[in-house]
Amino acid sequence: MRLPAIALRISRLLHALVLALQGRERLAGLVIERGRIRFAEFRAAVKRSAGTAPATRVDEGAVLFSKDAVQNGVLTQPQALIEALRSLLERGTPRPLGTANVILSLPLVRLVGQAVTIPQRLGRDEAEGALRLAAERILPFPLTEAYVDWEPLAIDDAHEHENSAAVHDTQSFLVVAAHRDDIDPYVHACEAAGLRPVAVEPITSSIARGLKPHPGATYIAVVQEDALLAAGLDASGNVRFLQHRKIPMMTDITARSTQERAERIVAELTSLIRFFRAEVKGPEYGLIVDGILDETTLRDLRVMANSLGVPLWIEEKAHELSRSAARGTALRAALPRSEDRSVSLMAVGTEEAYATRQSAFFLHAALRLIFGAAFIALLFQLGTLAFLGVVERSVRETAEQTSAPSPETLSVFEETERFNAAIRRVTSLLEGTTMPPGIALALMTSAPPGIAVERIAIDAAAEREKIRVDLSVRANRSSNLTAERDVLIQRFTDDPLTIPSDIFLTQGAQIPFVFSFTLRPNFQP
Known part of the structure; x- marks a missing residue:
């Protein structure tokens, strides 16, 4: 591993430790689109209201990957996404992703989202049952195959009723549901790449959060090659309706196919605007459109806007709504989990997922500290033994060089030993023998x-x-x-x-x- 990568990992760990000790967690917003992954991270969330500045940005980056990996909002090539996510962690442009904890924003197509109003007097369990019934009513597939969640809408942002008492007698929620088979592959791919998703939300919800509030109802539409992702927002920026639809692919660029595609886009947006007008009363800001727009589609959109009396805003900056999605997801990530009531299309809720990640972080940190201390102690002991071995070997060599006799002395020792052996032999032989005197x-x-x-x-x-x-x-x-x-x-x-x-x-x-x-x-x- 290269030295900059090691320094980056150490910096991330220290930052995560400081945030965890403060009771927070470092999270980034991660937007997965067709052919591109984009992330953004903010230091702190700022309450969005008129005249307030956005939060200070810390990091932002993106990587590209195969467009064939995601089709109609479904992940068809998980390995391509895994490699792209790993690349984002190491070589994101202009910056790599600095944390493994993310909130996913996905271009889901098999998704429904609609504002539901229920009586204020209902208890928690009764309210949950009523919201699930509402989700089941609008779902085109069984409820058992879906992730369902809802987020509360402020009373002031609810429908305008003539009787203000009726407003306070009801509570409104945005109910969102998506097919499990569309979400699980993304979550598993993120986990395989080393990321830890905390929450999953539709990309249109992220865009709505990242946009600057407008004085009136706003419609947003992202036109992709194979899908139209649209949403309706009230004057306070609350998403009240989500409409994700498949559209014809732009594979055969002919006059007929282009016209059919444009007509499909216009029909879906017309349906969205009319439905929203029937549900939400009040002034309108207009329709903001971004994405892959050909001349035929632009012409038909202008005709539709004129006929409906809706101002049309075409984003001139490339992928501006995509950037808004990254900023919106990052703003949500900067919120304390206890205050996050936004939709999370996962097996566990956002707050529960955060608590699990926080506990896991401290557990992993403790284990790393223990293993690190043991490893350092082992290294110290091995180093001490090696040092003592070197000293012992040096002392032995010095002693041998100092005490080693010269060759002449060794020869004298050998002669002396032979002489002493001869004396011992003669002495043993002369035992009992009396030498004649003189x-x-x-x-x-x-x-x-x-x-x-x-x-x-x-x-x-x-x-x-x-x-x-x-x-x-x-x-x-x-x-x-x-x-x-x-x-x-x-x-x-x-x-x-x-x-x-x-x-x-x-x-x-x-x-x-x-x-x-x-x-x-x-x-x-």
Whole structure:
């Protein structure tokens, strides 16, 4: 992982920790359209009213992906969306997405939304049952296959009644329902990409929230290649009617297909305006249109606006309503969850989802802290062991270099060991053997004239209780050798020693003659 990516992750974690300690959560608004993903994030929500400034923007960015991945509001290629979301987290333009917690704004087609008025006196359970009955009445598919939710409309923004007491006796809600099979793939794709959706809302609701309030009823329409997403807003900006419809694809650009598409768009918008006029009384601001508009569609829209008496506003800035959707979703994300009463088309409500995410955040933070501390402790221990190993090895090498004897000293040690071994061997062999006293002196003095004693070798190790003597002499004549032999015999005969064996005379290389004989101390014949 590159260093900037690591720094970005650390920055996000610290920011999320600060917000969590403050009891808030960092959320971004995420708009998924056909071929594009756009996000926006604000620091804090500002109550939208005339003359107020919008919230301060923190981040905004977008990425493109395959248009074939979303068709008629249905996600057909989840993997393409997953890769695009991961790209948005890392390489969004101009900024990457800075948080994993998002509120999704989707271009759902199989969706209905309508304002419903119920008596004020109904309890919570009764009101919920009445709203579900209203949703079931307007749904084109079974209620069990839908995500249904509603948001309250302020009493001042309800229908204008002549009797003000009747206004306060009723309460109005915008009931919205969409097919589960259209929403779940988006949620699963976001989770697979590492995001955590907190709420899901229609893109037209996001656009309405992101628009500047207008003095009068406003109609908005986003024309996509294969769908028309329209909504009706009252003078206070509350969405009171949603109308999402399929329209012919712009695949075959011919005069006939273009005309058919334009007629379908005009018919849907005419139906929306007439229905809204019947439900909501009061002045109108006009119809705001954005999206893929060809000349035929623009011409037919102008004709329709003139016939209905509705001002027509064509957004000159490209994708301006798409940007409004991102801003509107981000404004909702900046609200405290306890104050968010907007529609959420998920298995759990927005506030419940927020509480779950907040608890999960603290749990994950605690686990990361524990594992991080354990990892640091392990690294410290390993580093300490490695340092001690290096020190020990260095001390050992130094000691070996300091105490190692020289080769000359080692040779002396070896000779000394051999010498000591010889002494031990001679000592063991001489145990019990009595060396005749003065034997060496006797041998030296036993030489007659004409005999010179060169060396005397006495070996007491030849055999136990025996002493071998080698007497090396030089003689002028052989008669002197005979005399020496006789002297030896006589010398040791007078002593209490005897010579049991003969005296052998040999001639050596360096010393001419050597007398060899064996003495047996204390021998009794």
